Amino acid sequence: MTVTIRDVARLAEVSIATVSRVLNRSKPVSPELEEKVMKVVDELGFNPNPVARTLIMKESLLIGVLIPDVSNTFISMFVRGIEEELFQNGYTALLCNTNSDTKIELHYLDLLRKKYVDGIVLLTSAPKPEQIQFFKKHKIPVIFSSHTDKDSRFSCINIDDYQASYDAARYLIGLGHRSIAFFCGPMEYYQTIRRFDGYKQALADHGVDYRAEWVFDKDYDIDSGYNSGMELFAREDRPTAICCVSDMVAIGAIRAAEDSGLGVPEDVSIMGFDDIPIAGASRPRITTVRQPVYELGTRSAQMLLRQIRGKEQYKREAIVLPHEIIERESCRALTT
Amino acid sequence: MTVTIRDVARLAEVSIATVSRVLNRSKPVSPELEEKVMKVVDELGFNPNPVARTLIMKESLLIGVLIPDVSNTFISMFVRGIEEELFQNGYTALLCNTNSDTKIELHYLDLLRKKYVDGIVLLTSAPKPEQIQFFKKHKIPVIFSSHTDKDSRFSCINIDDYQASYDAARYLIGLGHRSIAFFCGPMEYYQTIRRFDGYKQALADHGVDYRAEWVFDKDYDIDSGYNSGMELFAREDRPTAICCVSDMVAIGAIRAAEDSGLGVPEDVSIMGFDDIPIAGASRPRITTVRQPVYELGTRSAQMLLRQIRGKEQYKREAIVLPHEIIERESCRALTT
């Protein structure tokens, strides 16, 4: 049925070793034999069985991609970046949605290892001891894409969440805002914490009061933004601006503002985060902190590939990609 | 380093065949030996190497997922549905972005086959002869999720694009609109054609004029909707409503309307398609045709799994999931 190296060897009247050598250029073969082999290879349309290859070489051309949830636009753009780069290099992505559940993450990690994936890109809510443990034990190349694990031995890539959030808050302060709420994600998330810290520091550095009752830690999606917004806008004492942890949250918050009879940015300025495509097309266009998410993906893959190819002499890399404030329409200057 | 079946056999003082039998229950083994084997398995934490297993059994617990582009929200939700179902059943998804490029599709198809994937979910812009050829040649279980290939032998799942588009147009007609534009995708896409046909038929059935200059075939994204909108709204002769081929196109079109000084739905009614989360949160909330996309994903996976397990006696299935018009704010009744 399927044509094997054996068939090629037989028809080309050489040993299977020679066929393998021709195909992999692993050892010189005389021009005559090489030609003979290649002719038969072409005729039969022979392709080495990658599974057999994996078994012996312990490399699968497979990369595990662990993410909380592809259906999140930000993440799916990230994945797209990874996949693009992998495809260019002959690798394929094994997609694993974890919901940031440690149990599932570990389950997948183990599965990936057994499938001999050549490397793993890990996007997780927080660095977890079990994961660190796993990668210390099994020397599988890995890129952490969620957090800068400063004292860790593993490579990582991300933006400076702290600074980005700091910049967002400072931007609002620069616009004259002195009462700024923060719609963030769950506090167990590393990113949430970093961004929260940046926000608080920006307030502190500029003499703006921090108010705990203006911090809402729900999730990164539209509904969370909406619910936080409805809750906040129902109060007498409202801030003039809101820093959101994602564009989706911002969209929900804007929606809530409208449903509460408030205009954006006239009555409240709302700041997003991520800069997903919708941010530039929604009404109002969302002022946001842009993350180079696609590039985050491609670069992750590049780093991982470097690590896989470099093997022993590969040195840990920690890359921080620049963020950028994109001024649009959802935030206005306060003219008091 | 890694513990193999050989190690287990040696420590349990049985043959490797017996170990395999205990683990796979492929042949009865006496209780004493079974216990002995299981004890060693637990002690060593032995896990059969799935690659070796794949090589011999020609099954990998891997499913290829071919899609145009994950970063499209609709698609990423679909993928999520698939992955969820696969995970429940111990399978993992191999993600392949094709950009609907036949070359890349074929490349991936061949790659997946060589990796012994147990099945493939195929989301493509149109059924292509090369694909049909491929699946006729290699008997790999497959679910076509893009089109109802009526006379084909392959299973498929989707909504009724024709009817859905028909219903959308009719809905607008029911609202009193008599001049309805159509913002669709490339005409090589099967879905585009189906929906275009539905739109035209609805017009015809209700005595509404069809105007070729009101059909814009660009793409499924925001920019396409925006560009089509800007082009259309610049004209003197404008329709009172637009049927869009996706919510993203609708968002772009709404944006264009605003940038052209037109209100939605006061001046133009704009209808979406898909009902992605953003549709219910944007301004105005988008009236749209809901596709049960997540379910499309889970059901695809279920069908595929059935096919994989059923093997020979599996019968082709063609499932059509219901669509639904979700009335929101972007379309208004015309009171003449």
Next chain:
DNA sequence: CATGATTAGGTAAACCTTTTCCTGTTTCTC
């Protein structure tokens, strides 16, 4: 009690490669 059927468990082939090790020939060097 003898014969045939059933059963547990072992041996080794098979899956399809890559690569080590070996052999026989050619080339180089003094």
Next chain:
DNA sequence: GAGAAACAGGAAAAGGTTTACCTAATCATG
């Protein structure tokens, strides 16, 4: 021209499993 070195190419092992095939023992049946 002899010995060493270099080289091409083949045989076979290795990678880790499953399973076909075989053997020996147990069981049932007439």
